[in-house]
Amino acid sequence: MPENSDDFPWIFVKNVDNALSNLKNCEAYIVAGMQSVTNTALDLVVTQTDTGDDYNMENLMSEYVEMDRYLNQYITAVETTLNQVKDKNYLNLTPNLKVLVEEKLLALKNSNTEGDLKKDDRLVQFRKQLRDVKKQCGLPVDPTDDDSEEQIDEDMIVTQSQTNLICPITQLEMKKPVKNKVCGHTYEEEAIRRIIESKHKRNKKACCPKVGCSHTDVKLTDLVQDVVLGRAIENHRRMADSQNKQNH
Numbered sequence: 001m002p003e004n005s006d007d008f009p010w011i012f013v014k015n016v017d018n019a020l021s022n023l024k025n026c027e028a029y030i031v032a033g034m035q036s037v038t039n040t041a042l043d044l045v046v047t048q049t050d051t052g053d054d055y056n057m058e059n060l061m062s063e064y065v066e067m068d069r070y071l072n073q074y075i076t077a078v079e080t081t082l083n084q085v086k087d088k089n090y091l092n093l094t095p096n097l098k099v100l101v102e103e104k105l106l107a108l109k110n111s112n113t114e115g116d117l118k119k120d121d122r123l124v125q126f127r128k129q130l131r132d133v134k135k136q137c138g139l140p141v142d143p144t145d146d147d148s149e150e151q152i153d154e155d156m157i158v159t160q161s162q163t164n165l166i167c168p169i170t171q172l173e174m175k176k177p178v179k180n181k182v183c184g185h186t187y188e189e190e191a192i193r194r195i196i197e198s199k200h201k202r203n204k205k206a207c208c209p210k211v212g213c214s215h216t217d218v219k220l221t222d223l224v225q226d227v228v229l230g231r232a233i234e235n236h237r238r239m240a241d242s243q244n245k246q247n248h
């Protein structure tokens, strides 16, 4: 058993780090899954396929959200354990890493509530998109949906459409907006990814590029696709295009 920090098994740490970054890549699959569930659910509404189906779509969506929560908590548990082990430098004992990770995961799980899941941004947006499309198609909207909540959502989207279509990095209208879960700002995916990667290569933290934001450690894993804003931008562009055509 190693007795001093020189013998610290960095290869082991490197392996765990690699495994972790593979795990973080899984998030992209979950996001892609959510996207296709959303698209399918919207298609079902538009084609007016049996309304029983979109209930299932919502269940599927919450399964994705739950999966994402589990993935993030697992990553957090492993990361904190790893940092703990690095700090202790394996002094006199080799800690049982599996137990340490499981303890942390359990603590995180115990802090979960069903309510968190229902209030998850992505689920709320999913339900709102379905409601909007149903209204556009002249279909009845589930009366249990809270109108006041919807009002807030719509206000939020109006504000967004006026101010947040522009990426704070490129100063251009975004094509693929991603939202930072921590500070709530949105950026062009490609642009923020480049900033984070180049900072991390130099072992620096990436500050949020939005003027006035105090968030100083933007991580790739904190970024989620902003589906609603993406659609708003798409609509905005389509409208601008058709106006251009009319003018020429």
Ligand SMILES: [Zn+2]
Binding pocket: 180, 183, 184, 185, 208, 209, 210, 213, 214, 215
């Ligand atoms: Zn920010």
